[in-house]
Structures are given as structure tokens and as C-alpha cells.
Amino acid sequence: MRFPGRFACWILIALAAPVARICAAQAATRLPGELAWTIGYDPKTFDPAKVDDQESEMVRYLTAGVLLRFNRHTQEVTPSLAESWTVSQDGRTVTFRMRQGLKFSDGSPLTSKDAAWSVRRVLLPDTKAPVAEEFVSPAGVTVDTPDASTVVVRLPKRVVGIGKVFDEIAIEPAGRPSEGRVTAGPFVVSDYKRSQYVRLKRNSYFAARDGSGNQLPYSTGVRLDILENPEQQIRIFTRGGYDLIESLPPDYFELLKKTAPNTVRDLGAGLNTEQLWFNQAAASPLPAWEKSWFENRAFRVAVSQAIRRDDLARVAYLGHATPAYSFISPANTVWYDSKIIAPHTDVAAAKAGLKRAGFRLKGTQLVDAAGHPVKFSILTNAGNAQRNKMATLIQQDLGALGIEVTVVALDFPALIERMMHTQDYEACLLGLENVDPDPNAMMNIWLSSSENHQWNPSEKKPATTWEAEIDRAMNDQAVSANPVVRKRAVDHVQQIVADEQPFIYLVYPNVLLAVSTKLQGVKPAVLEPQVVWNVEELRTEVGR
Amino acid sequence: MRLKVPVLAVLIALVLAACAIVLAPGTSYALQDRDLPLAGSSVHHLAGTDALGRDRLTRVAAALLLSMAGSIAAAALTTAAAAGVGAMAAFAGEGVGWAAMLVCDVFLALPWLFLLMMVRSALPLNTSPGNSAEITFFVLAALGWPACARAVYRGALRLKSADWMLQARAGGLKRMQVIRHLLPNMLPLLVPQFLISVPAFVIAEANLGALGLGVGPPLPSWGGMLLELDNSAMLLQTRWVYFPVALLVAVLLLLEAVAVED
DSSP, X not given: OOOOHHHHHHHXXXXXXXXXXXXXXXXXXXXXXXXXXXXXXXXXXXXXXXXXXXXXXXXXXXXXXXXXXXXXXXXXXXXXXXXXEEEOTTSOEEEEEEOTTOBOTTSOBOOHHHHHHHHHHHHSXXXXXXXXXXXXXXXXXXXXXXXXXXXXXXXXXXXXXXXXXXXXXXXXXTTOOOTTSSOSSSEEEEEEETTTEEEEEEOTTOOOBOTTSOBSOOSSEEEEEEOOOHHHHHHHHHXXXXXXXXXXXXXXXXXXXXXXXXXXXXEEEOSOEEEEEEOOOTTOOSOHHHHHHHTOHHHHHHHHHHOOHHHIIIIISTTOEEEOOSSSOTTOTTTOOTTOOOOOSOHHHHHHHHHHTTOEEETTEEEOTTOOBOEXXXXXXXXXXXXXXXXXXXXXXXXXXXXXXXXXEEOHHHHHIIIIIIOOOSEEEEEEOOOOSSGGGGHHHHSTTSTTXXXXXXXXXXXXXXXXHHHHHHHHHHHOOOHHXXXXXXXXXXXXXXXXXXXXXXXXXXXEEEEOTTEESOOOXXXXXXXXGGGGGOEETXXX | OTTHHHHHHHHHHHHHHHHHHHHSTTOOSSOOOTTOTTOOOOSSOXXXXXXXXXXXXXXXXXXXXXXXXXXXXXXXXXXXXXXXXXXXXXXXXXXXXXXXXXXHHHHHHSOHHHHHHHHHXXXXXXXXXXXXXXXXXXXXXHHHHHHHHHHHHHHHHHHHTSHHHHHHHHTTOXXXXXXXXXXXXXXXXXXXXXXXXXXXXXXXXXXXXXXXXXXXXXSOOHHHHHGGGGOHHHHHHOGGGGHHHHHHHHHHHHHHHHHSOO
């Protein structure tokens, strides 16, 4: 028998991808004292004012000098380039006192004029800086410099948590934006090879010093390899090529736990949530009877009651997740409301609720009052193993109610197109990344007028009374200076969401990290960037 | 031909075994045993379970049946289409033949994998898993006929100038009578094309499944199961994750052995 040539070709084609992948798993050369880890894709911009994606945010965090820094460990705002700062009684005037002798990485002096110019730049509509929205009314903000070391920012109205906003504004040389090449932060961008790496070098003029008076940062630089594949990441990490891996998938966490148990850390539930929601958009092309299910509170509650969240956490996340019932995680100790009453797993109650709402079983299939079989698709993004597993688990859970679910995994751009533009989908399973524990940062999700109000985006006026109530409560907490009033308003929103289930919360994934035993100065936090939030204090044993 | 008999027997035995496994009472390719994800071999799960606790043996058997049935149906469709186009191109005159082969060449030049991906992703989201399987194989058949048609065309041209054909025409046989005689004479051309197409469609469906565009869950597919091999964490949990790929390679070798000419 001769060897079938065509089959040999198939085998070669099938082997080509993994072989190419293995060959590609070579990190760039590591310089002495340099820290190294990965980012998933090329940063969309190096301009710190225009940052709108996670990887650009990472580069900004590592390079930007900021007036105030939000400490991810203590969750407090601390002075950075500013020596001190005050907020007036009415919350509308913020005054910064700059440190003396500040310099940019090129040796030029850094004064209040540079700080004012940088703040004004992000407020300009032409800059299209996402951070400008956090000033609520950026057009009405004025910035003055009474002297070389004082900056005064006047707001048209109080902005709760204004200090954290300045953590996102990089101070650049006035009139000379440099896309991270001239900074006042710990590092500057020194080299970028598309799809390969971003290399940062130490800013020798960085203002911070440690307790012994030593200049920070300790490391000579940072290399961020652009690499999405966790297989390669882990292979290079275990060879010592990377110092850390943030957001480790649970199965790889378990793998590393076996091979290098000293390197992995499970910090428990993070701030992020995974949730399912039904499309309630008025403009969606779904048939009216299908929309009526999704707008029906009893239907949403029944679906929520049928989902076995414990199984999602145990099977899809291998136990590295916590069942979720609210948009605020228990990790967010200040804002989490442990007293909310939310639908928990109860299939009998779900069936009874559906029956009361006019649904009935026809054989094994659930049908609505008009006899339409209840079937819908759950959309999620391809390539996310946990979400795909959760969707398949939910498919079986809802089968117990007689609901036929189709799981569809689309690539992210196709999913966003359906979700945000055509609104041609029935249900969607995605996660929400919360970088800020303050619920004020979630205004863009909860306000009914927001385009990120995913179950019914950009409502001209609230479609339901409970959405109007959420709008009112979120606006109340956004302008109140009283922490008790704010907490009460946020608790109220948590209870409304638990009652109405516009988002059916599934799990809070745990924060899973891998940190090299050679990396010194690590104080992991649940807030991003979880390991490198104190990058200036990190160093490898070799570089010490 | 001597080799083909035992090979066919093994293939048929595999299919019968798969039928027995899938139809055995109490088994389901979709049922999740959530207390036993990624379990090894046991009395209840001979080939262990997958990441969602589903019986791997049942899923592999179901994937084998689905893939074989779909690929055979798609190959039959492709061969029928190729026979029609190839014969028409050969017998309908030079201009038509040239145009038909031009269409074939255009089809062959298309990036078929991207086309398949486009078609699959354009399907309504609530297409049921069963329908998604049917559509996947139909699309494979719709895109797979041109190479086959080219081969049939060349063979049909040879038939057109064969002695028996000239005698038939000279003898005054009508067109329909000629076609009736043509079909049995084309069988030696069509059978190999059919046999070659079956493994090609098996592998194409596995490719689509690996891209997440094949048969929808919870229906099992080779591609979906091969995706498990992309995860070294899973490979260390149980060696049974290699079972689907081992069986796929074995089935492809058997199909290839059947298709290969003596």
C-alpha cells in the first residue's frame, strides 16, 4: 500500500500551526535588571490623553507622572507629583501644591504650567480624551496656575471621587506631547516593535525615593511582550522569561499550581462580574412576542432561578470564582450590600413563576401564552473558554424549564457589532471589568441614557419605572458629598437590580496571578494593575 | 481491491460500535455529570469525561456518526453536482464547456475556508444545533464540487470520443438514450471522486469546528474536541483528551485507504 500523499498534506497542515506556535514562543532578549511580562495586543495609542483600551492603559500607568495616585492596595488617593491637594467645601475647587524641583525624563523642569496644560488638553473636545467624561461637564472646567507650584481646577459642579480622576491624567511637557517618550513617571517608552514588544527604560529623573532615600524605580526598565496565548506565556514564565502573569485563566492556574506552586496566588473574588442579559432594546429586530418575554420580569427571574451558579463557579472556573447576585462584588467591602435579596437557584420556584406569567409546558418544550416555543440563543465571545463553558452549562440548566437554548460564540468585533449597532441578538453572556471600586465609575452602565446601558442602550427616557428609579438613585449618589447618603442610594440600586434582573449576575471570577519567586517588592491587589501597581518598587533578584 | 474489503469491514465495525454506544440506554452526548469534569476512565465513563463532565466515549461516537453521515451526504451531493456540470460541459459544446470550467476555476480560486466562515457566521443566531450541522455539510458540498467537476469533465471528454459513443451516435441513438448509457460508463470516474470527497469533508468539518464555526453545541464535533488539545493544562489532567484525535486519524487513514486506487 503506498502512503496516501493527500493525507500526508493534511497531517502537515495540521501540524504546522502548533509547530509555528512553539517556534514563536521565544521572548525577546532580557536586559539586566529589566522586568518583563506580557500584554495581549498592541497598545492602540501611546498618547496618554487618548487611552481607551487596557493595554494602552498599562503603558500609561507605567510611564505617566500624575498629580495624584490611587493606591490599589489601600484604595486611597495619595499625592504623587503634587505634594498636597485640597478640595473646597462645595467640592468645586481642587487645589494642588506641586513638589519642588520636579523634572521630566529629558531633564527639563516640570512646573504648574505643564500640569495645567496637561489637564486642559484632556478637557479639550478635540483631544477626545475618555477621561474628560469623568469631569461630568468638562466644558465648564477651568484650570489656573497662580504660581509656579500651584494648580487650581474649578469645576462647574461637584464630582464625587474627583481625586481618582487625576490618577488618569499624565502630566506632559506643555506644548510638547511626546507619546510617552518624555514623561514624569517611573519609565519612558524607548522602543516599540509592532506585534513584538514595547520596551520602557527607567526615568532617571523620576521624583520618588524609597524610605532609605534611594532613587526609584529599582528596575532598569520594563519589557512588555505582545503575546495573547497563555500557553506561550506560561512556558516562558516557567523558564524565567517573565516575572509575572496577571489574569491567569483557571485551568492554567491549576497547571502552574502543580508545576510551580510557589508562584501562583488566588486573591479571591475580584471586582469583575460575569453576567447574562436579554436584549430589551426597542430598536432590536426581534419579533414582538420574543421581546415580550425579555421585558417580562417573571421570565428573567425564572431564568435567574434556574441557573446553578455554584456549578458555574466550580466547573467553568474550577472553583476559582464566587457565585454572583449583584453588580458589586463582596471584594468591594465598602459598597457591597450583603443584605440584598436576590433570586437564588430554585427550579421549582422558576417553574411556578413561569406558570403564573402565562408560560406552559407543551411536552418537554416551554411555550408562551400564544403558543410560541420559548427558544433563544446566548451570544458570547469565541476564545473565552470560561464563558463558553458557562453558556453550555446554562443551556442544560434552562433545559430543565423546557427552554431551548442555542449557544453562539462569535469573534469580538462581530459580537460588538450585533450588541451595539444592529442589536440583532437575543441574550448575551459577557463580563464587565471594574477597575474602580467606586460605583460612580459605573454611571455609564446604569444611566438609561447611556449607550453602555446594554439591555436597552441610549433610552431617550427611562423605558420602565424601575430604570427611572435607578437613574435617580445613581444621580443622587454622584452629587452627594455624604458617604451615608451615597451608600444608601447604591444599596437601593443593588436591590432594584436584584429584583428586576436586567443583568443576571453569574459569578465574580477570582483574581488569579502568577508571580516569579525572584520578583521582590510584590504587594498584590485586586484592583488593576494587580501586581505592578507599585512597579517602581519591584525588582528582580538579578537586578538588585 | 483485496485491501479494501478488510478496511471497509473495520470502518463499518467502527460505525456500528458508535451506533451501539450512542443508542445504549442511559447514555447522552449532552448530559453533564458536573461532579466529574475531566475524569479519567471508570466503569461509568470508559473514556473519561470532558471539561463539563460529559461522557467522552459517547461524544466521540456521536461525532464519528455525525461526521460520517454528514460527509457521506455532502460527498454524494458534490459528486452529483460534479457529474451534472462535468457531463454538461463535455457534451454541450465547446463554448459551454469553456464557460463551465471557467466557473470551476473561479470557485477553486476562492478562499474556501473564509467563505465557509462567512456563510456560517451569517446564519441566524438561533439556528438549532441539528440545523447548524445540516447547513455546515450543505455549505461544504456547495463549495466542494468544482475540483470534482473538473475531473469528471476530463473523463467525460474521453467518453465523448470513445468508440462505443461514436457507434451509438452513428447507430442513431437519441440524446436521452445516450445519456442512459453514459451514466454507467461514468461510474468509474464518479466513485473515486465520491470516496476522495468523504475524508476531505470530515477534515473540513473538523477545521470549522476548531474555529468555533462548525456544528453548534451541545452536538459533538471533531473540531470542538480537538480544541481540547490546545490547552496543555487539560492535557496533563487526563490522557483521554487524545482519544478523539487518535480516532479521527484512524478514520481518515481508513477512508483514505478505501479511496486509494489499487
